[in-house]
Amino acid sequence: MVVMADTTARTLNLLSLLQTHRHWGGAELARRLGISDRTLRRDVERLRELGYRVDSVPGLDGGYRLEAGSAVPPLLLTDEEAVALAIGLRAAATQRLVGGPDTTLAALAKLEQLLPSRLRRRVGALGEFVQPTGPDGPSTSPEVLGELALACRDQERVRFAYTAAGGAESTRHAEPYALVPxxxxxxxxxxxxxxADWxxxxxxxxxxxxxTRAAFAPRPLPPEGTAAFVAAAVHAVHAGPRPVTGRAVLDMDLASMRQAFGPWAETAQELPDGRTxxxxxxxxxxxxxxxxxxxPEGVRYVLEVPEPLRExxxxxxxxxxxxxRRR
Known part of the structure; x- marks a missing residue:
């Protein structure tokens, strides 16, 4: 009886690991579970018998990955419940109804990669009616969000085509770190x-x-944090025409200014006298x-603006x- 309990717990741990990453090396999986390669192969067969499609990947970097099967694996969900859950996660991801977007997107990606194709088609069709469009353009694809969430979590390099705001098209090779609303x-x-930049x-x-299936070592994130970095970038893009212009000359060097202002110091310039x-x-x-x-308080500065802005x-x-001063 103890052996049966240990086997069940180990098999569930194996399933959890397979759902966490897109691909696991066989040796790494065995090490994580504390078992031999032979025992790992038996546990993989048990998952297959339960309805989970676990593919074997041959080669030097071979291992295992979890793929969608012909039916919903035993998650104690009916087809209708699985569809309803996927649509709910889509709505939460696109409307930002929850405080943890990474959790929502990871759950969505994990569920949709296990749904059989007939249910994925149903989710896609129903999603047309529950997924809101953005106020000024096309909505974001939940499938792409889910794929990016997995790449962020797995620390996997990706390639993609990108169309900039001005219409310029390019191909990018990047290390994804976070999805920010x-x-x-x-x-x-x-x-x-x-x-070579963020x-x-x-x-x-x-x-x-x-x-690409190529892993990367994490880099230190921008010191201001992901949310502030993205907010500054979005602000710069959406700024639009700015007829009112001028500059402030600060009694601080450029390095100190950048440390204090973070991404907002991107356009600052160092002057010959050491000011910024x-x-x-x-x-x-x-x-x-x-x-x-x-x-910052205590920093002296001079405001240089043309008339009549100065007045x-x-x-x-x-x-x-x-x-x-009024009381």
Whole structure:
């Protein structure tokens, strides 16, 4: 009886590992489970008998991967329940109804890769009616989101075609790190291998996603964090025409300014006297003043703006000062 319990627990652990990664080497799986290669092969056969399609991958880097079968594996779900769950996860992923997008996308990807094709077609058809479109363009494909979520989790390099905001098309080779929602869209934060720098990609502009199966070692993320990095990139793209322009000259060197401002210091320039020039722009004078409010306390600076913007800034500053003094 103890042997049966141990065997069942080990088989469930094997299933959990196979669902976590797209591909496992046989030696690594055996090491994780603390069993021999022969025992691993027996456990794989038990999963196959239960309805799970576990494919063997030959070769030097061979191993096992979990594929979709001809029926829903025994998850204690009927076909209807599995379809309902997949559609619910799609809606949650695209509408951002939950606080943990990575969890939602990973669950969606894990479920959909196990659904038989007839149920995936039903999910796709019903998803047309429950998946909202974005306010200003096509909606993001949940399939692509799920594939990217798996690549982020597995630390697997990917290739894809990308269409920039201006219409330029390119092919990218990247290390995906995180999916971040911003401005009613999903964005991929990735290390662009060809440009040797961090980049953000709007997922609905991404196509022809290809899994290379090449793993990568994680790099230190941008110091400001993934959400702030993506927010700054999105802000720059959506800024639009900015007729109000000027610059602030700060009494701090460029390195200190970048440390304090993070991605917002991207356009800053170091001056010969060691100070830093920070361009400011906006649609209204209030946008420029708002930017000035982010300069750290104690840092002296000079605002350089043309007339009549200078008078407008002074008038606004006088009104703010007067309002703050009122009791």
């Amino acid at each position: 911003a401005e009613s869209r999903w964005y991929l934060l990735a290390w662009d291998l060809d440009r 980049r953000t990609f709007r997922v609905d502009r991404l196509s022809a996603l290809f899994h 020039a920070w361009p400011l722009s906006g649609r209204r004078v209030q946008d420029v003043v708002f930017g000035l409010s982010w300069i 407008q800034v002074l008038e606004l500053a006088d009104r703010l000062s007067a309002a703050a």
